[in-house]
Amino acid sequence: MARLAQTAGLTDVQEEIVSTVRTFVDKEIIPHATALEHEDAYPQDIVDGMKEMGLFGLTIPEEYGGLGESLLTYALVVEQIARGWMSVSGVINTHFIVAYMLMHHGTEEQKQKYLPKMALGETRGAFSMSEPDLGSDVAAIKTRAKQDGDDYVIDGAKMWLTNGGSSNLIALLVKTDLGQPKPYQNLTTFLVEKPSGFGEVAPGLTIPGKIDKMGYKGVDTTEAVFSGFRIPAAQILGGEPGKGFSHMMDGVEVGRVNVAARACGISIRAFELAVEYAQQRSTFGKPIAEHQAIAFKLAEMGTKVEAAHLMMVNAARLKDRGERNDVEAGMAKLLASEYCAEVTQEAFRIHGGYGYSKEYEIERLMREAPFLLIGEGTSEIQKTIISRGLLKEYRSR
Numbered sequence: 001m002a003r004l005a006q007t008a009g010l011t012d013v014q015e016e017i018v019s020t021v022r023t024f025v026d027k028e029i030i031p032h033a034t035a036l037e038h039e040d041a042y043p044q045d046i047v048d049g050m051k052e053m054g055l056f057g058l059t060i061p062e063e064y065g066g067l068g069e070s071l072l073t074y075a076l077v078v079e080q081i082a083r084g085w086m087s088v089s090g091v092i093n094t095h096f097i098v099a100y101m102l103m104h105h106g107t108e109e110q111k112q113k114y115l116p117k118m119a120l121g122e123t124r125g126a127f128s129m130s131e132p133d134l135g136s137d138v139a140a141i142k143t144r145a146k147q148d149g150d151d152y153v154i155d156g157a158k159m160w161l162t163n164g165g166s167s168n169l170i171a172l173l174v175k176t177d178l179g180q181p182k183p184y185q186n187l188t189t190f191l192v193e194k195p196s197g198f199g200e201v202a203p204g205l206t207i208p209g210k211i212d213k214m215g216y217k218g219v220d221t222t223e224a225v226f227s228g229f230r231i232p233a234a235q236i237l238g239g240e241p242g243k244g245f246s247h248m249m250d251g252v253e254v255g256r257v258n259v260a261a262r263a264c265g266i267s268i269r270a271f272e273l274a275v276e277y278a279q280q281r282s283t284f285g286k287p288i289a290e291h292q293a294i295a296f297k298l299a300e301m302g303t304k305v306e307a308a309h310l311m312m313v314n315a316a317r318l319k320d321r322g323e324r325n326d327v328e329a330g331m332a333k334l335l336a337s338e339y340c341a342e343v344t345q346e347a348f349r350i351h352g353g354y355g356y357s358k359e360y361e362i363e364r365l366m367r368e369a370p371f372l373l374i375g376e377g378t379s380e381i382q383k384t385i386i387s388r389g390l391l392k393e394y395r396s397r
Helices: 012-039 044-053 071-084 086-105 108-120 244-280 292-320 326-356 361-373 379-393
Strands: 125-128 144-148 151-162 169-176 187-193 199-202 205-207 221-232
Touching (some): 071 086, 071 244, 071 292, 086 108, 086 125, 086 151, 086 187, 086 244, 086 361, 125 151, 151 169, 169 244, 187 221, 187 244, 244 326, 244 361, 292 326, 326 361, 326 379
Parallel strands (some): 144 169
Antiparallel strands (some): 151 221, 169 187, 199 205, 205 221
């Protein structure tokens, strides 16, 4: 067992789950990831394997057919999957957020309707806040739902839906005209059912196609265009309009732990590749790992991997205890994503010219790491959240 990124105090069940996933990653993901990524191919066989392992229902309570595990267990699983290929962790990330929102904010009828099928991976979730003209400025959302009898009619465009094509359930944040004084009090989350696929998938709902990206290949990232899309009022998450902002922010908090876990996974893999290559490659009569310049790089990389992992675990455990973790989740996401970019860059440098070749895995990691600097809020947004929380806690007397 590797020394870095170990987690103290896990139960036997947690240890077994993480070990099983790590073995799956080593055998079923890492050997195929680079070829699939270069083809931008959806990893259907890998997804089927995750279904068989029950990973789509990892955190869903047993009464709804899931495994009932904690956020920490999920984060450690994501860390391992991202170590193999970050895109695969993206397949279950938005699904997990939607399931989390249903578990904590859905009506009992909504839980009974969706969670059992989500646990099996038959219903797959996507999560939609961003729009073409806005990302982190959630209160400025323009996509609007107007009430018409027992239905609402949705018009507008959404952007950056991970699993937008492959999912069949979208947690959609829209503006509703409730006459509240603050913009965020007029936001509502709808549970939008749709067939998987692209084009006009339902009357008034079009998924135009996959957005071509620098990295994060394989998983589909899409737009969603609503034009006169009708949806029953019963599809409002929790049954009450105007609660969407708090529902989404709760989901984003666990999403930030997830992004931190993904960053940890890529960092671990970049370090593994670098430390292995540094012992195989020789210059001036000895392995480059024996040159102080490279040895010091490895020391710094290992320290960053360990620090990011510990912060991620702390943020997950706070959430599991029911404590507020907005600052800690922001810190974990900030540190882990920035360190991920730095560790991956150093691994690339250690590989020299070979790191620039598509034959080597580090080339793929170099294109994946930047996504984590912006996903679930940029580093600058995390700093805003952290500073506000700290100033509130340490208010001058």
